[in-house]
Amino acid sequence: MKMSNPFPALLRAFFQEWLAEQRSASIHTIRSYRDTWRLLLRFVAERKGGGAARITLADISANEVRAFLSHAEHERKGTIGTRNCRLAGIRSFFSFVADKNPEYIAQCAEVLGVPLKRGPTSAPCYLEPEEVEAILAQPDRSTIEGLRDHVLLSFLYNSGARIQEALDLCPEAIRFEAPYCVRLHGKGRKERLCPLWPETTTLLKKLLERQPRAPGERLFVNRYGEPLGASGVRFKLAAYVEAAAKTIPTLRSKHVTPHSFRHATAVHLVSAGVDITVIRSWLGHVSLDTTNCRASWQTRPLTTRGTGPPSVEGGQHVGC
Template sequence: MKATNPFPELLRAFFQEWLAEQRSASIHTIKSYRDTWRMLLRFVAERNGGGVARITLADVSASEVRAFLTHAEHGRKGTIGTRNCRLAAIRSFFSFVADKDPEYIAQCAEVLTIPLKRKPTAAPCYLEPGEVEAILAQPDRSTIEGMRDHVLLSLLYNSGARIQEALDLCPGAIRFEAPYYVRLYGKGRKERICPLWPETVALMKKLLERQPRAPDERIFVNRYGEPLGASGVRFKLAAYVAAAAKTTPSLRLKHVTPHSFRHATAVHLVAAGVDITVIRSWLGHVSLDTTNHYAQANLETKRKALEQVGVPAEGNRPARWKRDADLLAWLDTL
């Protein structure tokens, strides 16, 4: 006999059995999905006037999900990207429920048809080489924290790593002898190897001499020896950017985040003429379209391409499409 309210058991099975065990989702994915469901359950409970414990699966209807997404985007002033991430977490659960218990397949189908919201695609904010140098010059390397920050930012620029990939890094993932490289674990626990400059390896060695870490311990820690968090890095980076902007005014016009170093790595590799498929492997992109986005962002590369094309010679002869009156007349009828 089924439980009176199978919803709690289904949600527990989704996180413990399916997401963690069957899908082997990363801890970051699990935490993101957990936060979404916390917010959704509190939202539904408040609208229904009852407690979270009294919520049934029927209460989490497609209309409630749409209302929650509107609240997440407008009420909480979230971005469209965040709204879509919330929807992905909800969709994943209802896809699981549809396979687990076909009794709810009609409700699941309604939720699964809620579309992702399209958003404008802006060119990525990346840093010019001079701007990177200005920021890297800011940390006080005479202190352990300043040295740590300098090494971390240097690693981000050298490897193009995502911030969490860098923060999860342990000494055992670095090859300290030539050829130098670092082993990174990206989204979906995909492993990739990125080459390192000798200068980056030398900086890493100095940091580990001052603050030794075991091969399986995280390199970047705070003053208490606890792993450094992404929010802490963003806070320190903002201070470094503000200081660097005094000598490099162009930084005042940019919203610099740890991810900006990843963008800079990609754009500078494109400018250096590195094959786009190599850059995709370097950054750990699944789709080549994502990597092509950086090729489109680099203005200097576009300028060089334009110089190779050259200016068209002047002439009195009209363009071919203007000479073909019949073709123009036909197009006018469309």
């Protein structure tokens, strides 16, 4: 006997069987898709006047998806990138449905035909060495929270890690003996080894001395011992940038995010003379084109060394 409403079972199978088991999707992908569908179901339920449990597959039409994406971008004030990420989560489900239940192929094709939205490509926020130093000087290192923030931002600058890569860091991933390095888990669960400067290793040791963590526990946690979230880091960073702008006025015109440190790492490594293929491995880029894009924002050679950035002495990469 055919189910009257197969949608709940299909959605459960999509997350539990296809994403988690067959595709072995990362926890970050699963959470992103989960958030997308939570928002979409709430949106459709409000428009249909019923609860989310009463939604059928026919209710998720291409027109409804377009309306949701418009809502996500304009009412919820999301970026075009966020809008496209929401669409990716919806498309993935309908691709799954088309393979599993071909009788819905027409509806699936309509939803899969909803296009991604092109947006303006803005230049990445580039930080000068003195701007990095000014930001790193803001956290009050006499407090555990200030020390944590200083170490986290210093680690981002040294490693060029993505924010989630840094927040997932555990002590067991760090080599505290020479040669200092850290094992990072990037997009697609790819692993890479990244060199650490002695200054960064010392900071990480100090943080662990003041706030001990087990080898497999997250290193960067809040006052309650829970792992930090990316939104919390962005909030604290905005306050540090605002304070640093009082001494470095150029920061007032820049939108600084945790990812800005990744751009700064790439540019400063190029300025220090590090080979572009080494930088690609350092940042975990799949293609040299991505690395060249980062490096193209180089403005001038490094002139400051206070935060432990890369330098070139006698043609050798110090800290590499």
